[in-house]
Amino acid sequence: MTTMEVTVGNRSESLRTYVLKLLRLRQVTLVSGFKRARPMIKVLDIGLVLLTVGVAIGCYLLSNAILRELNSPIIVQSGINPAVLMDTVPALVLAAVFILTMLASFRVLLQGLYLARDMDFLVSAPIPIRAVFVTKLLEAILPNFILVLVFGLPMLLSIGVARGYHITYYPLLLVVLAFLSLAAAGISSLLVMAVVRVVPAKRVAEVLAFLGAFLIILVSQSFNLMGDKLENLSADQVATSANLITKLNNPWIPLVWGGRSLVDIGTGNWISGLSFLALTLLLSGAVFWIALGTAEKLYYSGWASLQVGTTRKKNHQSSSHGETNGDSTNLIGRLLPSKVGAIVLKDFKQIRRDLTNLSQVIGALIMGIVFGVMLLRAGGEPLAGQGNAPVQFMAILQSGMVYGSMVIGLFVGWCLVARLALVAFSMEGRGYWILKTAPVSADKLLTAKFLMAFIPSLVLGWFYLIVIATLHKPPLSTILYGLPSIALILAGLCGINLALGVRGVNLTWTDPRKMENGVGGVVGMIISIIYQLVTLVLFFGAPLCFPLLGISENIGMLAGLLAGGAVSLVCTFLPLKLVKSRIATIGEE
């Protein structure tokens, strides 16, 4: 009998070696993905990298400009010491970096630890579990670290240059940034595990996507609303703001220690600087290692995988007769033919219940509100400028403002159409087989998808028109003219976008935000803008110009309705007719 001896390799590879091996796996995946990508995607990727470099340079120049502004008369008048304010900035920027990295890492770690589904494979492989976790944390930090380098680093560098900090400021800046990011990711990993113990990971991802989109749009549009106020700040207001900022740089707040240490070292306060630096590095390192160890234990013990209190509520219950009580969408379903109504209802439910979908729609609502407020703030009067414009031009502009509410309603409706119609088929995803094997004709399918996109867009467009018109008080005839105009223009938009969605259908997505391929979206946007410009001229050109020629505005409206309506109807039906034959082969690629 032969004895088979198995020699177990006694290799003592360090943690670093394993981490590098795992990071190399990520690198191979990225490089392979780039190599296999379509040429257009490659160009976009390269463009993105160049854009990032450009943004970094832009941030540096902008920071320099802002720092120069600190010596402006308003700052001097307000009694602020620019040097003190500048020395406060690194502390605040690094504190912001810590908080933002913690929040941003949350999403990446949620994906890496729970949604990527590679943890079982990695943990069961002959790799120290610590190496797996360190790699996951590093993968969470790296993208955010790049963003920090792009946006935060130029500002910190320009402050160093402007204040003439000691040379050690610059390398230590990177060290502190790295330590703070590691600590932030460590805390984030614990937060992820705690949250997923209560709420399913997939649901958490949906909520994050929704909140992320909501916040981004809200913040970006807030600047539109606040624009005037920011430009007209008084010296007192500036001084109050500056005082508030400097007060945040309190030595009792650990988050600002990193920044304080750098500034102190930069300005030659070595003892204070090195003390704060030691505190920052020790505390960050300790937080990172404790969080890492705890996360490992929680994951390995099964604590992090075991959900508590997640017995799903029957909140989507149907009655025994199957009708969802009090659901307004059900009415739509009942009014439509059975198959069409069923598809429309199904789509409404899916969109409503998936927060990732809702996050794509929320932008339209917020932008509508922002533009509505801006229109109302203008009081219905066009900007006079320098007063050199011809009288007739100003008269047209004055009349055009009356139709402003209509354009906002249309814009909001378009935002929704662009989202719903373009992905009307793609949203079926891998479940498209259910529709394809069912006895549903291409006509019914197109009708259902058209209505699914058109009905909410029309309701939203009309809602904005009526609300803004109520506050803006244009003539009743204008509102009555606006209702069919918006309906017809949106119908055309739906037809165009739905047809483009059929041509570029994608059923293999895993993330709802990637349903629509970028190229289709861009083409859809370009065609939609051209179509809207043409129809807006046709619908509103005659009502605006006829009075200048001595013809009644009502006749102008009738002419606009005929001309614009004809083009809209053509754009509603013709694109769908052209792609109808494509329906039969969707999903066969």
Added chain:
Amino acid sequence: MTIKLNQQIECTEVKNIQAINGLAEEPRVSFIELHDLCKNYGAKTAVNHINLKVYSGEVFGFLGPNGAGKTTTIKMVVGLLQPTAGTVKVNGYDIVRQPIQAKFSSGFVPDTPNLYSKLSARELLRFVGDLYSMEPGRINHRIEELLRVFSLDDVGDNLIDSYSHGMQQKASLAAALMHDPKVLVLDEPTVGLDPKSARLIKDILRQLAERGSAVFVTTHILEIAERMCDRIGIINNGELVAVGTMDELRAMQHGETSLEDIFLSLTGGAEETEIAEVLR
């Protein structure tokens, strides 16, 4: 000659064939007819001139190695793929030229239950019922019946994304049975199911056949095929290499006793030397 099955449906009469399970010989109708069916993906031929009939009242097992063309064939039968050449008739209707009529007769269970994750099982079944133009009263009755049969009544209002694979598979089968189809096509229906659920599905398929439906099923588990199927077809490299009852297949293979032996001899099993080479 044609046989009138009901007010709307007419099917081509087919030759009398040997009775199944001891039933007396009687004229039977083919619910699935594949005639010279081909499917090419570019230069690759996935399905090559397949001729096949599946009759009412029988469970037909469709076997073959990975990549042999089983799923492609099934997809053409249910209208998910258009054939490159040849025809598929379901309940007498051409799936390409009369897709709506053909699809009214069939139900499909794919190998992976990709369902609408944000609907509940109850909502999914209602949706399917509406797609098949069922009466509202019948939809409600059928939903309760199917949820009970598949032990999904307690979770019928939960979203499908909270279901296990097995529960999703059962929901998928319930959806296929919603309109009581004459033709049921299943691709690997027992994958990922616990023994109890797998047994339930086998029993349901048997009962459907006894009630006159045609069941077309693929599986890699040869024991299931041997025990459950009335006739078996074996496909290899896109070509149908054998069709018949177990007895007929045995006769073809000169007395090979088990379906596994027959299958391996027709499709080429793994050579012992290759195995030894890998394990060396």
